[in-house]
Amino acid sequence: MAEQRSPVDGAPLVTLYDEELPPDNSYAFSPEELEEDEMILNMGPQHPSTHGVLRVELKTDGEIVKDARPHIGYLHRNFEKHAENIDYQGVIPFTDRMDYVGSMGNSLAYALTVEKLLGIGVGERVAGIRVITAELQRIASHLLAMGTYGMDIGAFTPFLLCFQQRERILDLFEWLCGARLLYNYNWVGGVSHDLPEGWTDKCRRFLDEFVPVLDEVDKLLSHNKIFIRRTADIGIITPEMAKDYALSGPNLRGSGIDWDLRRDDPYLGYENYDFDIVVATSPHGPVGSCWDRYFVRVREMYESVRIVRQALDRLPAEGDVHENVPRFVRPLAGEAYCRSEAPRGELAFYIVAENKKPIPYRVKGRSPCFVAMGLFHEITRGEMIADIIAIIGSLDIVLGEIDR
Amino acid sequence: MITRFRQIEMRLMGPLTMIPIVLCLVVLGTIAALPVVATILSELVADFVPPALQHLTIVVLGTAGFVGILALNPIYSIWLERKVAAHVQDRLGPMRVGWHGLLQSFADGVKLLFKEDLVPRDADRVLFGAAPMLAVASAFAAFAIVPWGVREDGTVLAVANLNIGVLYFIAITSLGALAVLMAGWGSNNKYALYGGMRAAAQMVSYEIPTAILVLVVVAQVGSLSIPDIVNAQAGGILGVGDWLIFQLFPLNLIAFVLFFICGLAETNRTPFDIPEAESELVAGFHTEYSGMRFAFFFLAEYGNMLLVSMLAALLFLGGWIGPFGSNPLLFFVKGFGLVVVQMWLRWTLPRLRVDQLMGICWKYVIPISFFLLVVTTVIKGLL
Numbered sequence: 001m002a003e004q005r006s007p008v009d010g011a012p013l014v015t016l017y018d019e020e021l022p023p024d025n026s027y028a029f030s031p032e033e034l035e036e037d038e039m040i041l042n043m044g045p046q047h048p049s050t051h052g053v054l055r056v057e058l059k060t061d062g063e064i065v066k067d068a069r070p071h072i073g074y075l076h077r078n079f080e081k082h083a084e085n086i087d088y089q090g091v092i093p094f095t096d097r098m099d100y101v102g103s104m105g106n107s108l109a110y111a112l113t114v115e116k117l118l119g120i121g122v123g124e125r126v127a128g129i130r131v132i133t134a135e136l137q138r139i140a141s142h143l144l145a146m147g148t149y150g151m152d153i154g155a156f157t158p159f160l161l162c163f164q165q166r167e168r169i170l171d172l173f174e175w176l177c178g179a180r181l182l183y184n185y186n187w188v189g190g191v192s193h194d195l196p197e198g199w200t201d202k203c204r205r206f207l208d209e210f211v212p213v214l215d216e217v218d219k220l221l222s223h224n225k226i227f228i229r230r231t232a233d234i235g236i237i238t239p240e241m242a243k244d245y246a247l248s249g250p251n252l253r254g255s256g257i258d259w260d261l262r263r264d265d266p267y268l269g270y271e272n273y274d275f276d277i278v279v280a281t282s283p284h285g286p287v288g289s290c291w292d293r294y295f296v297r298v299r300e301m302y303e304s305v306r307i308v309r310q311a312l313d314r315l316p317a318e319g320d321v322h323e324n325v326p327r328f329v330r331p332l333a334g335e336a337y338c339r340s341e342a343p344r345g346e347l348a349f350y351i352v353a354e355n356k357k358p359i360p361y362r363v364k365g366r367s368p369c370f371v372a373m374g375l376f377h378e379i380t381r382g383e384m385i386a387d388i389i390a391i392i393g394s395l396d397i398v399l400g401e402i403d404r
Numbered sequence: 405m406i407t408r409f410r411q412i413e414m415r416l417m418g419p420l421t422m423i424p425i426v427l428c429l430v431v432l433g434t435i436a437a438l439p440v441v442a443t444i445l446s447e448l449v450a451d452f453v454p455p456a457l458q459h460l461t462i463v464v465l466g467t468a469g470f471v472g473i474l475a476l477n478p479i480y481s482i483w484l485e486r487k488v489a490a491h492v493q494d495r496l497g498p499m500r501v502g503w504h505g506l507l508q509s510f511a512d513g514v515k516l517l518f519k520e521d522l523v524p525r526d527a528d529r530v531l532f533g534a535a536p537m538l539a540v541a542s543a544f545a546a547f548a549i550v551p552w553g554v555r556e557d558g559t560v561l562a563v564a565n566l567n568i569g570v571l572y573f574i575a576i577t578s579l580g581a582l583a584v585l586m587a588g589w590g591s592n593n594k595y596a597l598y599g600g601m602r603a604a605a606q607m608v609s610y611e612i613p614t615a616i617l618v619l620v621v622v623a624q625v626g627s628l629s630i631p632d633i634v635n636a637q638a639g640g641i642l643g644v645g646d647w648l649i650f651q652l653f654p655l656n657l658i659a660f661v662l663f664f665i666c667g668l669a670e671t672n673r674t675p676f677d678i679p680e681a682e683s684e685l686v687a688g689f690h691t692e693y694s695g696m697r698f699a700f701f702f703l704a705e706y707g708n709m710l711l712v713s714m715l716a717a718l719l720f721l722g723g724w725i726g727p728f729g730s731n732p733l734l735f736f737v738k739g740f741g742l743v744v745v746q747m748w749l750r751w752t753l754p755r756l757r758v759d760q761l762m763g764i765c766w767k768y769v770i771p772i773s774f775f776l777l778v779v780t781t782v783i784k785g786l787l
Contacts, residue, residue: 041598154674154677154753155754156489157489157752160493160495221754226753230756384757385598385685387757
């Protein structure tokens with residue numbers, strides 16, 4: 001077999017793993033290593049609240065969890081390998097399927113990366129539309145996180161109230177591009193459809209009606225005494241730990257670190273919008289608890305509403321959304337890395353291009369959920385079984401993005 | 405237009421919420437009228453049977469009426485639960501089968517009947533099979549001492565008028581914990597085992613304050629017989645003033661609230677539903693159950709809910725005594741009203757954690773109930 005060389009600078013590719021990889025099953029707990037009174041509890045992949053097909057192996061002593069090992073890969077769909085055989089635009093529907101409750105953010109990140117690779121920009125109207133859809137998607141995603149988190153803790157009602165509102169955002173998206181979940185909306189150099197007539201008014205009406213409902217749900221769940229007692233002192237991620245594990249998004253801000261790519265590495269003109277970065281204040285316990293991460297998401301929805309309002313106000317009336325869409329995407333040899341603030345954190349794509357080829361040489365997704373799973377074993381050790389569910393929910397993982 | 409925007413109202417606290425609930429109460433009241441009908445029938449029949457058999461006739465008819473309630477109660481409680489949940493959550497709930505979904509539970513029951521009777525391969529078949537029966541038996545047997553009224557001649561309308569009624573109640577409800585434990589152990593499933601162990605710990609713990617709170621009532625009234633306890637609450641302003649809950653204010657009010665909390669915990673209802681915590685333990689002790697065995701646990705759960713509510717109504721809310729004199733219907737309205745409160749709580753509150761649940765029991769509920777027992781006894785002694 002010929003030596004593999006990088007298409008960028010011709011350097012030989014290094015084999016990272018010389019030693020033989022351990023057999024598959026050595027990662028799981030073995031019954032021999034159990035002490036007396038310990039038991040292995042297998043949670044998932046069909047468990048109702050592991051948020052998808054996550055499988056967690058717990059070593060328990062009664063209700064106490066001594067150790068937890070997440071097993072991922074049940075939703076692996078070979079996204080990165082597929083991307084190496086499809087032209088640049090064709091990858092976009094695949095990115096939609098990564099974080100399938102935040103599809104707008106995925107295709108946006110990918111489109112931004114390819115645009116960076118090509119060295120093209122988008123018009124003001126396209127940028128405005130992208131901001132509106134991305135922030136609406138953030139609200140939809142956080143609503144899902146909030147509702148399912150309530151359900152994890154045992155409160156069923158907030159879930160349905162949140163989903164009613166999420167449904168209205170999906171209605172808006174359906175009107176916009178015909179799809180409710182996987183939009184294929186952000187194209188390289190533009191978006192697939194312009195805003196339909198009357199869409200902005202509908203969107204404004206939604207925002208006006210959404211805020212009071214969010215207030216109600218917030219009152220119902222966030223400040224409930226039982227809810228606080230269940231979540232405010234478990235799953236602590238200290239700021240140092242959050243930095244060490246490269247957390248991002250609400251999980252990072254939930255640990256009290258003021259970092260948001262929309263402000264610190266702006267794209268799409270986010271620097272022109274007036275909004276606050278929500279950082280956990282932890283009134284109920286140590287900083288970095290499950291409650292903090294949850295509440296950052298709740299307050300972020302209010303900020304997203306602010307951003308959407310401003311974007312709607314300053315959206316240029318005219319403009320062709322396909323103006324900058326290239327006929328052929330054939331970048332010069334090179335690489336591009338572009339990151340953006342997706343609902344779940346820093347979502348980035350790394351693309352290596354071969355010279356004037358229509359298909360990418362390599363596409364790598366940097367997924368915030370995968371990174372968050374990295375510290376799962378640390379924050380679950382010593383907690384109780386019920387807390388495991390609360391911690392999984394507070395990290396707000398989507399398995400489609402972890403496994404890709 | 406593809407968008408169906410609708411002004412969303414939070415109906416949780418609004419007065420509008422009460423309309424469907426009142427409607428539900430009317431429907432349930434009609435069901436509850438069964439024993440009343442039986443009572444009237446017994447009155448009519450009483451003229452035609454020899455005096456020696458009168459008592460027997462009343463007991464037989466009363467039992468028939470009550471068994472009728474017990475059979476219908478889960479069916480309509482489930483329907484009511486779904487309706488309450490739906491209206492709390494701003495949706496409609498079952499609407500298709502029958503008027504406003506009234507026959508939905510029958511359809512579900514038929515579905516459960518036709519389901520395959522699955523027993524896991526490594527399950528303990530004896531325990532696995534016996535557990536649902538024991539659960540239902542303990543829930544239904546406890547109803548034997550629930551009286552629903554007194555006739556003018558002093559005959560108590562009940563299946564059995566035990567003079568140690570409350571003791572029987574405490575004894576029989578303990579069997580429920582055994583059933584759950586058997587189900588959890590017999591299923592040979594780790595989740596079921598966790599559910600069973602949690603249930604055993606929880607039910608056993610909360611039986612202590614329940615018993616103490618019953619003693620608070622017994623100490624004030626001076627009788628273990630439930631009809632005596634109710635009769636002691638007669639009179640007062642509007643027929644309401646002498647309900648135990650209003651006596652020695654606020655001691656008995658606290659006792660009532662604690663009793664209700666213990667009832668929630670003993671019936672495994674939210675916020676104390678950790679034995680079947682859906683999001684943690686899949687379905688807890690009944691994870692492996694399906695078909696009619698599964699339905700039996702539901703029958704037991706709704707039976708227990710009604711039992712606890714009725715006991716609370718009897719001990720603290722004056723049973724059948726109210727503004728319009730002594731009326732069995734009033735008793736059922738109170739009982740089902742408390743059932744609705746249980747449902748309302750379930751769809752509003754999150755769930756506690758195991759250690760918090762035990763903490764509440766041992767750190768707060770038990771000391772307070774001991775305190776109440778001592779104080780009420782001392783006050784009664786001084787008066």
